[in-house]
Amino acid sequence: MRFHRVLVATLVEIFASIxxxxxxxxxxxxxxxxxxxxLLFRILAGLPRACLRPGLVVKQIHGLGVLSLPIIAVSxxxxxxxxxxxGYINLVDYGATAQLGALVALALxxxxxxxxxxxxxxxxxxxxxxxxxxxxxxxEQLASMEMMAVDPFQRVLAPRFLAGLIAxxxxxxxxxxxxxxxxxxxxxWQLGVxxxxxxxxMQASVQFVDDVVDGVLIKSLVFGFxxxxxxxxxxxxxxxxxxxxxxxxxxxxxxxxxxxxxxxxVLTALMFGGN
Amino acid sequence: xxxxxxASGTDGSLVTVRDLRFLRGDKIIFDNxxxxxxxxxxxxxxxxxxxxxTTLLRLIAGQxxxxxxxxxxxxxxxxxxxxxxxxELRKRMGMLFQSGALFTELSVFDNVAFPLRExxxxxxxxxxxxxxMKLQAVGLRGAHRLMPAELSGxxxxxxxxxxxxxxxxxxxxxxxxxVGQDPIAMGMVLNLIRLLNDALGLTxxxxxxxxxxxxxxADRIYLIADGRVVEHGxxxxxxxxxxxxxxxFVHGLPDGPVPFHYPGPPYREDLLAGS
Numbered sequence: 336m337r338f339h340r341v342l343v344a345t346l347v348e349i350f351a352s353i354x355x356x357x358x359x360x361x362x363x364x365x366x367x368x369x370x371x372x373x374l375l376f377r378i379l380a381g382l383p384r385a386c387l388r389p390g391l392v393v394k395q396i397h398g399l400g401v402l403s404l405p406i407i408a409v410s411x412x413x414x415x416x417x418x419x420x421x422g423y424i425n426l427v428d429y430g431a432t433a434q435l436g437a438l439v440a441l442a443l444x445x446x447x448x449x450x451x452x453x454x455x456x457x458x459x460x461x462x463x464x465x466x467x468x469x470x471x472x473x474x475e476q477l478a479s480m481e482m483m484a485v486d487p488f489q490r491v492l493a494p495r496f497l498a499g500l501i502a503x504x505x506x507x508x509x510x511x512x513x514x515x516x517x518x519x520x521x522x523x524w525q526l527g528v529x530x531x532x533x534x535x536x537m538q539a540s541v542q543f544v545d546d547v548v549d550g551v552l553i554k555s556l557v558f559g560f561x562x563x564x565x566x567x568x569x570x571x572x573x574x575x576x577x578x579x580x581x582x583x584x585x586x587x588x589x590x591x592x593x594x595x596x597x598x599x600x601v602l603t604a605l606m607f608g609g610n
Numbered sequence: 611x612x613x614x615x616x617a618s619g620t621d622g623s624l625v626t627v628r629d630l631r632f633l634r635g636d637k638i639i640f641d642n643x644x645x646x647x648x649x650x651x652x653x654x655x656x657x658x659x660x661x662x663x664t665t666l667l668r669l670i671a672g673q674x675x676x677x678x679x680x681x682x683x684x685x686x687x688x689x690x691x692x693x694x695x696x697x698e699l700r701k702r703m704g705m706l707f708q709s710g711a712l713f714t715e716l717s718v719f720d721n722v723a724f725p726l727r728e729x730x731x732x733x734x735x736x737x738x739x740x741x742x743m744k745l746q747a748v749g750l751r752g753a754h755r756l757m758p759a760e761l762s763g764x765x766x767x768x769x770x771x772x773x774x775x776x777x778x779x780x781x782x783x784x785x786x787x788x789v790g791q792d793p794i795a796m797g798m799v800l801n802l803i804r805l806l807n808d809a810l811g812l813t814x815x816x817x818x819x820x821x822x823x824x825x826x827x828a829d830r831i832y833l834i835a836d837g838r839v840v841e842h843g844x845x846x847x848x849x850x851x852x853x854x855x856x857x858x859f860v861h862g863l864p865d866g867p868v869p870f871h872y873p874g875p876p877y878r879e880d881l882l883a884g885s
Binding site: 474475476478479480481482483484485486490 | 671673697698700701703704705707708709711712713714724725728729770773777
């Protein structure tokens with residue numbers, strides 16, 4: 336029992352000293368991380384209430400997800416077409432163009448689908464989310480909501496966060512599916528690859544759990560979590576001026592892109608690095 | 611200091627402020643401020659721009675925390691309340707923000723219905739009746755389908771007023787209700803404040819620097835400058851005050867205890883400094 340107490344005290348002391356040192360060397364970063372974590376905590380606490388009001392969440396899924404569809408769809412098709420073309424040019428020398436389906440699908444499912452759709456999401460929906468919340472703050476809408484005894488975390492932030500979390504994997508799936516179709520169109524209709532071998536090679540090499548679930552679904556869930564957290568935080572934390580909002584919007588896109596790319600490496604190493 | 615006309619006692623006051631001290635960074639916003647806001651009356655808090663009048667409203671509403679001193683609203687010490695109790699109390703407080711702070715994505719009708727939908731379980735028919743009654747009181751029943759972007763500044767503030775009285779509060783706080791209003795809108799707002807106060811048995815707190823308009827409706831005025839209450843009493847008492855500061859403020863003299871010039875080096879010295 337005593338040992339237990341000493342252990343806890345030592346651990347707390349270690350964390351406190353890390354915190355003190357961090358505050359001394361990177362005060363701004365640590366403060367922002369602290370505020371960001373508090374915000375995330377309050378959003379997560381507001382999520383159950385948000386789930387009780389599906390109408391609010393659905394409206395945000397429309398704004399964040401459905402309205403992002405055009406850019407996601409067009410980009411997906413073009414990325415798939417480029418993959419098909421580049422893959423063909425490189426594989427044709429080895430007479431391995433039958434593998435094109437596998438190449439296009441694996442590249443999209445494991446990496447490009449979740450990553451590029453997250454980057455596009457940050458530019459299209461994340462920035463809008465930041466600007467919207469920042470403007471609500473600047474025009475005192477959040478403060479007036481609080482004055483009406485309505486918690487903005489439950490009413491505004493949590494539904495948006497949840498909606499983004501739902502929209503991101505769906506967008507990544509659509510991006511990936513359209514990308515594969517784009518690759519297929521180029522390969523089969525333009526370059527003369529056999530359609531049957533395109534699909535059968537793809538079927539043989541893409542695993543549902545290891546590739547589709549790990550790649551598209553889990554990655555995009557993680558990216559969606561981070562992208563929406565950053566977007567909501569930057570909006571809520573911005574200086575309530577026009578310059579403050581413009582900076583916050585830029586920071587959302589830049590920070591989300593960097594975080595997504597860095598996290599992608601970590602996730603790839605964890606998921607696919609073992610074999 | 612100055613003759614107080616009305617009998618002031620804790621029992622007759624809805625809001626009491628005792629020895630309030632509030633700092634922003636190192637800057638002292640309030641130092642040893644005490645006030646009594648009587649029930650059923652219109653109390654004006656006046657002072658030059660930048661003296662923290664809005665901050666005082668936020669302190670009363672519990673959005674900010676004083677460094678020292680105590681504020682009670684309806685007998686409850688506002689900074690000792692749990693969040694849930696504070697929200698319960700805020701349902702009985704209305705606040706009119708300077709900008710109106712209407713929710714831009716909701717129509718006029720939905721803005722006024724917002725607090726009713728959040729806090730009551732009334733049927734839509736009932737809500738419709740209540741909303742139309744509140745809008746009728748501010749003369750904008752016919753505008754209930756408009757969006758906030760289609761309203762003029764004065765109309766937006768009247769809609770915000772209808773929203774603030776939607777839950778039939780015991781008090782309303784007005785933050786600079788006369789700023790940026792044309793004479794007609796100004797007259798309407800003045801009338802409404804008086805009318806609503808008397809018809810609904812409200813207690814009103816008006817923060818303003820427009821002495822002429824405020825003196826027409828206020829029962830009692832507190833003058834604030836440099837973080838202190840300079841003088842308080844009925845409008846007539848203030849008009850006849852001998853204090854130089856009060857005279858400058860009430861009569862709008864350009865120079866006096868509040869200097870016209872921002873502090874700086876001597877004029878001659880400054881002009882010759884470049885050569």
